[in-house]
Amino acid sequence: MLFEYELLRRIPEYKSNGIIDAQSAERLSKHLNESLAGWRPLFSGSIYFAGIILLEVSACFFAVNIWDGLPRAGRLALAFVPLIISAVYGMFVLLKNFGGLFRESAAVVNIISVGVLICASNGALNISGNFHSFSVEMMCFSLALTFLFNSNFAAATTVVWCAIFSNSFHNGYSWGVYDALFALAFFLAVFIFAARGWSKAEVLRTILGYIVCACAPFTVNGCAEIILKCSLEDGSRYYELFPWVFHFCAPAGLGSIMLLAAGRGRFHSLPVFRMPYFFVGLILSAILLVQLNTSRLFENALSKSLDCYLKIWEIEPLSGAVLTLILFAVFAGWAAMFTASLLLRKHGDWGISVLSLMFPLWLAAVFTSGDRYLVFAAASNIIFFISASVFAFSGIGRRNFFLLNVGVVMLVFQGMVRVMNSDIEVVFRAVFFGVCGIILMLFNWLLSVRKGVSK
Amino acid sequence: MKNGRLAALLFAFVLAAEAGVVLFRAFEAVDVVENGEEFMFRCENVGNISNWNMRNSKVVPQMAELAVEYGEKIPPVEAEISKAKKKKGFPSNVYVGNCNIKLGVKLGRDAEGFAKAVSYSDNPAGAGRADVKLPVWWCNFVRYDGGKKIPLEHAVLRLGVPRMELTYSRTALERIKKYLKGIDIKKRKGYVVARIKGGRVIPVDFAVNGKSFNEIASGKP
Numbered sequence: 167m168l169f170e171y172e173l174l175r176r177i178p179e180y181k182s183n184g185i186i187d188a189q190s191a192e193r194l195s196k197h198l199n200e201s202l203a204g205w206r207p208l209f210s211g212s213i214y215f216a217g218i219i220l221l222e223v224s225a226c227f228f229a230v231n232i233w234d235g236l237p238r239a240g241r242l243a244l245a246f247v248p249l250i251i252s253a254v255y256g257m258f259v260l261l262k263n264f265g266g267l268f269r270e271s272a273a274v275v276n277i278i279s280v281g282v283l284i285c286a287s288n289g290a291l292n293i294s295g296n297f298h299s300f301s302v303e304m305m306c307f308s309l310a311l312t313f314l315f316n317s318n319f320a321a322a323t324t325v326v327w328c329a330i331f332s333n334s335f336h337n338g339y340s341w342g343v344y345d346a347l348f349a350l351a352f353f354l355a356v357f358i359f360a361a362r363g364w365s366k367a368e369v370l371r372t373i374l375g376y377i378v379c380a381c382a383p384f385t386v387n388g389c390a391e392i393i394l395k396c397s398l399e400d401g402s403r404y405y406e407l408f409p410w411v412f413h414f415c416a417p418a419g420l421g422s423i424m425l426l427a428a429g430r431g432r433f434h435s436l437p438v439f440r441m442p443y444f445f446v447g448l449i450l451s452a453i454l455l456v457q458l459n460t461s462r463l464f465e466n467a468l469s470k471s472l473d474c475y476l477k478i479w480e481i482e483p484l485s486g487a488v489l490t491l492i493l494f495a496v497f498a499g500w501a502a503m504f505t506a507s508l509l510l511r512k513h514g515d516w517g518i519s520v521l522s523l524m525f526p527l528w529l530a531a532v533f534t535s536g537d538r539y540l541v542f543a544a545a546s547n548i549i550f551f552i553s554a555s556v557f558a559f560s561g562i563g564r565r566n567f568f569l570l571n572v573g574v575v576m577l578v579f580q581g582m583v584r585v586m587n588s589d590i591e592v593v594f595r596a597v598f599f600g601v602c603g604i605i606l607m608l609f610n611w612l613l614s615v616r617k618g619v620s621k
Numbered sequence: 622m623k624n625g626r627l628a629a630l631l632f633a634f635v636l637a638a639e640a641g642v643v644l645f646r647a648f649e650a651v652d653v654v655e656n657g658e659e660f661m662f663r664c665e666n667v668g669n670i671s672n673w674n675m676r677n678s679k680v681v682p683q684m685a686e687l688a689v690e691y692g693e694k695i696p697p698v699e700a701e702i703s704k705a706k707k708k709k710g711f712p713s714n715v716y717v718g719n720c721n722i723k724l725g726v727k728l729g730r731d732a733e734g735f736a737k738a739v740s741y742s743d744n745p746a747g748a749g750r751a752d753v754k755l756p757v758w759w760c761n762f763v764r765y766d767g768g769k770k771i772p773l774e775h776a777v778l779r780l781g782v783p784r785m786e787l788t789y790s791r792t793a794l795e796r797i798k799k800y801l802k803g804i805d806i807k808k809r810k811g812y813v814v815a816r817i818k819g820g821r822v823i824p825v826d827f828a829v830n831g832k833s834f835n836e837i838a839s840g841k842p
Contacts, residue, residue: 242647246643256632256636257632260625261626276635280639283639283643284643287646288646289679291647291654292650292825293650293823294822295786303642307638307639
């Protein structure tokens with residue numbers, strides 16, 4: 167939309183310079199005006215947005231200033247003032263059908279107001295803070311505002327809170343299975359909200375996509391841990407039985423699925439910045455490569471995993487069933503997406519499909535007690551190398567810098583992992599990195615030359 | 622949501638829910654303050670101001686744990702104790718805080734009028750009236766006397782007291798700090814006055830050496 171807007175702005179200039187004739191200028195203007203109907207540049211309303219936020223902050227400071235001299239009832243009443251402001255503003259925005267940043271600002275103002283209201287009323291009445299109920303309330307209100315105002319800020323608030331909430335289990339809070347399911351359901355709702363708009367050229371929705379993808383592994387991991395720990399009769403036994411397994415299970419599965427999701431048709435039609443799942447999946451696959459190639463990590467994390475898995479079935483069949491169900495669901499999701507990516511492969515994205523094989527390889531390492539380090543290290547390197555090569559060559563073939571650089575960066579990363587795990591001299595390591603840098607520059611120069619020749 | 626009126630209606634519901642949640646909690650707290658039973662809880666480590674976490678306008682004293690004789694067996698506590706018994710150096714004090722156990726505790730008053738745990742149950746509904754639910758941190762089998770370990774006749778459960786937060790205005794805090802400056806750190810003894818009803822605990826006052834902070838805050842001589 168930004169391109170159409172810019173083009174529309176320049177039509178008079180092109181017309182006066184004689185680049186296009188009057189008739190074409192009129193037709194083009196009409197077409198562009200139609201396609202830009204209802205669209206506003208992102209920052210056109212940013213002054214209003216900043217103004218509303220400043221007003222809200224000013225109201226809060228004003229309240230703090232007169233707080234001292236007020237009785238308890240007065241403080242409680244004053245705590246409602248920001249909410250009233252946000253109510254009036256939100257109603258105005260909704261009834262006047264304002265869009266874009268007005269709606270975003272209305273949602274933000276309401277979230278801030280509720281937070282201030284809860285904290286201020288708790289302070290006025292000496293109610294001790296309860297992080298659990300505060301989180302639940304904020305998540306509920308943020309999710310409602312997400313859909314009411316179609317707000318990316320509210321969605322981001324919800325999803326970040328889901329990640330914090332599901333990982334606060336370690337801090338002595340008594341979370342239960344329902345809390346984990348609650349966080350997962352909220353995360354899923356925001357995920358769907360965000361995924362609906364990833365293909366659109368909206369900056370805020372794209373930023374939301376990155377936030378959602380970054381929070382995904384943390385949320386799923388935290389929730390899986392809560393479910394498993396709560397299903398054990400003696401929760402503290404969790405740490406005996408599962409020293410490492412879940413720390414990688416959820417991210418690995420989720421990352422692989424997201425990586426594959428990137429390969430379903432739209433891969434080449436979307437600009438790079440609108441593929442958050444691709445980047446998150448790539449990073450998680452790189453983490454798996456490190457784990458499968460570092461002997462100490464491999465032994466610590468994977469060697470005891472089969473024993474733990476069998477032991478938990480003996481001690482707590484219910485926990486064993488929950489764990490099996492989670493692993494099976496993740497694997498089934500991966501298998502379905504893998505099959506779909508092969509069947510729907512329109513652009514020859516072999517790189518993604520091959521790279522996603524890191525996940526079943528990691529699962530195989532878990533279920534073979536991780537006692538064949540060399541086999542898994544070799545297999546993971548072969549998969550990573552083939553995937554990287556496919557990315558690099560398809561980048562050269564299609565004259566695409568992004569694909570080329572993804573492939574080269576993967577190759578460099580793989581080399582770094584191998585070099586770090588070998589007992590070779592520092593000088594050789596230095597040479598290796600130097601060579602990698604030259605390769606990176608050389609490949610890009612070659613592609614520039616090819617592009618130049620083709621022009 | 623494209624339909625502005627429908628969206629506004631739904632937004633009104635959200636606003637009502639937001640206000641409702643806060644009002645419900647406020648009315649509940651007021652009910653506890655007005656109709657709850659009053660108890661005094663000891664604070665430990667009443668040394669300097671930072672020990673009370675006195676920041677901005679909040680005073681958060683460190684509460685002393687309550688102790689109760691370990692009679693009725695609690696399975697997760699027993700599991701931790703049986704593990705500890707296998708280790709060298711037992712009898713010792715066993716940390717059971719990892720198990721996240723909360724007991725329904727009936728409160729009474731000791732000779733000085735401070736709250737003490739009279740009885741407990743892990744099933745508060747089935748064992749008479751419980752005043753408050755408290756987490757179990759430790760099961761003590763020994764006490765220390767000058768570095769010497771002395772086994773206790775009966776094991777004792779140490780229960781955590783809920784976090785107490787008291788909010789004061791900045792002017793009030795200045796008065797409180799001025800009062801505290803006049804008292805030797807080592808001689809400070811503090812307690813929190815709280816009201817309890819239906820398992821909810823709301824602190825209403827904090828006192829050091831018998832002087833109420835509410836009185837100091839109000840500027841009374």
